[in-house]
Amino acid sequence: MQTRFQGKAAIVTGAASGIGRATALRLGEEGAHIFACDVDTSGLEDFATEAKGAGIRVDTLALDVSDGEACRDAVAQAVDTCGKLDVLCNIAGISQLDLLENYSDELWNRMIGINLSSVFFLSQAAMPHLIETGGNIVNMASTAGLQGQAYNAIYCAAKHGVVALTKSNAQEFARRGVRVNAVCPGGVLTPLLRATKMPEGADAELFGRMMPLLSLGRPEEIATAVAYLASDDARYITGHTLTLDGGQTI
Numbered sequence: 127m128q129t130r131f132q133g134k135a136a137i138v139t140g141a142a143s144g145i146g147r148a149t150a151l152r153l154g155e156e157g158a159h160i161f162a163c164d165v166d167t168s169g170l171e172d173f174a175t176e177a178k179g180a181g182i183r184v185d186t187l188a189l190d191v192s193d194g195e196a197c198r199d200a201v202a203q204a205v206d207t208c209g210k211l212d213v214l215c216n217i218a219g220i221s222q223l224d225l226l227e228n229y230s231d232e233l234w235n236r237m238i239g240i241n242l243s244s245v246f247f248l249s250q251a252a253m254p255h256l257i258e259t260g261g262n263i264v265n266m267a268s269t270a271g272l273q274g275q276a277y278n279a280i281y282c283a284a285k286h287g288v289v290a291l292t293k294s295n296a297q298e299f300a301r302r303g304v305r306v307n308a309v310c311p312g313g314v315l316t317p318l319l320r321a322t323k324m325p326e327g328a329d330a331e332l333f334g335r336m337m338p339l340l341s342l343g344r345p346e347e348i349a350t351a352v353a354y355l356a357s358d359d360a361r362y363i364t365g366h367t368l369t370l371d372g373g374q375t376i
């Protein structure tokens with residue numbers, strides 16, 4: 127195992143499950159002090175037990191990433207605890223497919239809050255600390271951030287927004303030494319994907335367009351890409367969206 131994150135501190139949201147958990151473990155195994163955040167406190171505890179068992183230095187925080195004030199407090203707490211901040215991985219997210227006419231205002235606000243506003247809140251709060259360390263941000267977008275997908279309108283809107291924040295922040299902060307990149311996975315085997323169902327009344331052919339040509343991805347494969355972008359190996363890469371989708375968007 128490489129040691130690219132020795133002496134570095136990383137915030138990882140969504141660390142209780144799936145891609146966030148795999149990323150927190152990967153960065154931790156490579157030496158990072160992990161400040162793991164999630165709304166799922168028992169999942170976080172479970173993650174912390176596994177991470178500590180693997181010799182990873184880890185602190186956890188129960189955080190609802192759709193709450194701006196809580197996000198600002200979380201960054202302050204992370205810097206307090208770790209002494210600095212080198213990497214922010216915005217990974218927490220939710221998804222729910224439906225026909226456009228069935229989506230509620232409440233779900234619009236919730237999905238935009240968790241998937242998109244969180245990236246704005248945490249990036250804004252983390253930026254002064256990342257400028258200090260010459261650090262970077264990796265955002266979890268999706269193929270839904272690169273293309274339209276039937277029955278996925280809110281999620282697509284949020285993930286296109288994540289790509290936009292990635293590119294805008296990358297431009298604004300490049301000369302101050304902070305890189306900002308995004309990863310765009312297709313279908314990855316996690317609890318989020320397992321809970322995804324074709325909505326009633328959906329056209330199976332349109333739904334099928336979301337499927338990768340290769341088999342589904344694994345969380346560890348996405349974590350490898352996040353670790354690459356967050357490391358000095360990617361020193362010359364910013365504003366990039368790295369697609370891992372088994373050919374879905376060819």
Ligand SMILES: NC(=O)c1ccc[n+]([C@@H]2O[C@H](COP(=O)([O-])OP(=O)(O)OC[C@H]3O[C@@H](n4cnc5c(N)ncnc54)[C@H](O)[C@@H]3O)[C@@H](O)[C@H]2O)c1
Pocket residue numbers: 139140141142143144145146163164165166169189190191192217218219220221240266267268269310311312313314315316317318319
């Ligand atoms: N699984 C896929 O096929 C896939 C594809 C593309 C992108 N993604 C993205 O990857 C990210 C991780 O998803 P996953 O597949 O690992 O799902 P997951 O459900 O396994 O993990 C998501 C995590 O986010 C946490 N979370 C949810 N709401 C939160 C909130 N308000 N505050 C803090 N944490 C919250 C959950 O508790 C969970 O631990 C998401 O942004 C998702 O959109 C997933």
